[in-house]
Amino acid sequence: MNTSLTHLPEAKQKELAEILEVIKQEAKPVKIILYGSHARGDWVEDIYVEHRAVFSYISDYDFLVVIKKNGEKEYEIISKIVNRTKKYKNSVRPIVHDIDYVNYGLERGQYIFSDIIAEGVLLYDTNEYEFVKARPLTREEQKEDAEHYYNEWCESGIRLFEHTKSSFDLAIKKGFVLNEVVFFLHQTVEKFYAGIALVFKGYKPKTHSIEDFRTYTKYISEELYKVFCFPPDNKEEARLFDILQKSYIDARYKPNYKISKEDLEQLIKRVGNLEAIVVKLCNERIKSLS
Numbered sequence: 001m002n003t004s005l006t007h008l009p010e011a012k013q014k015e016l017a018e019i020l021e022v023i024k025q026e027a028k029p030v031k032i033i034l035y036g037s038h039a040r041g042d043w044v045e046d047i048y049v050e051h052r053a054v055f056s057y058i059s060d061y062d063f064l065v066v067i068k069k070n071g072e073k074e075y076e077i078i079s080k081i082v083n084r085t086k087k088y089k090n091s092v093r094p095i096v097h098d099i100d101y102v103n104y105g106l107e108r109g110q111y112i113f114s115d116i117i118a119e120g121v122l123l124y125d126t127n128e129y130e131f132v133k134a135r136p137l138t139r140e141e142q143k144e145d146a147e148h149y150y151n152e153w154c155e156s157g158i159r160l161f162e163h164t165k166s167s168f169d170l171a172i173k174k175g176f177v178l179n180e181v182v183f184f185l186h187q188t189v190e191k192f193y194a195g196i197a198l199v200f201k202g203y204k205p206k207t208h209s210i211e212d213f214r215t216y217t218k219y220i221s222e223e224l225y226k227v228f229c230f231p232p233d234n235k236e237e238a239r240l241f242d243i244l245q246k247s248y249i250d251a252r253y254k255p256n257y258k259i260s261k262e263d264l265e266q267l268i269k270r271v272g273n274l275e276a277i278v279v280k281l282c283n284e285r286i287k288s289l290s
Contacts, residue, residue, distance in 0.1 A: 095205060181264060
């Protein structure tokens with residue numbers, strides 16, 4: 001594997017060295033690989049003006065952190081790393097898996113891991129473990145997998161969205177609280193994001209955070225990324241997304257939780273946009289594998 005970062009500016013090399021130390025402290029890894037745009041050299045830090053508003057699109061620092069099986073939850077490790085690296089302009093986005101999980105994925109042709117190994121930069125290695133040889137998938141196998149993931153996740157999201165809208169109408173008619181409806185909406189969004197991630201990469205992060213899903217899938221399409229929190233400096237858009245993000249816990253367990261009819265209507269509208277984009281992009285992806 002490539003081990004050089006000389007294609008990056010010195011300032012980025014310095015930042016990555018600092019982040020590497022944080023990851024080593026929090027994860028006790030056996031391997032750390034930088035992947036994605038900063039590994040390939042095609043990262044983006046784009047600031048542009050549209051309709052007299054200033055927008056930015058900045059590539060993340062993406063890492064595969066490989067650990068031993070030690071009992072600590074992967075999401076806990078990720079949370080610790082992210083919380084300690086918030087000062088950087090480029091968000092730090094690690095995925096954490098034990099070596100057996102990664103090797104199993106390589107053996108069955110899970111191409112996110114084979115792509116990471118092929119394109120990534122190995123930043124740290126204890127030399128305790130080796131990756132198995134990746135089994136390349138044929139285009140036919142890739143198409144079969146993509147169709148399976150679409151049917152399992154996206155079609156389920158489409159059905160759940162219809163149930164959610166029906167539940168909303170019933171709740172308004174009967175005067176019910178809307179807690180269950182916004183939770184169903186959160187689950188719908190999770191299914192759409194998980195589905196498109198699987199269709200494009202054969203992998204979805206282990207999370208219920210739609211904020212994490214949104215960030216993880218932004219490489220697929222700028223249009224997909226802009227469904228929520230856009231424009232990025234719009235406080236109302238940020239407030240609405242925060243309601244949806246927190247509803248996974250708050251709508252079920254927070255005493256006296258409430259969401260207004262108007263906020264829920266706005267969120268349903270945005271999820272409708274998400275559905276249309278996910279369906280379009282997934283169908284284009286599947287067709288491209290024919």
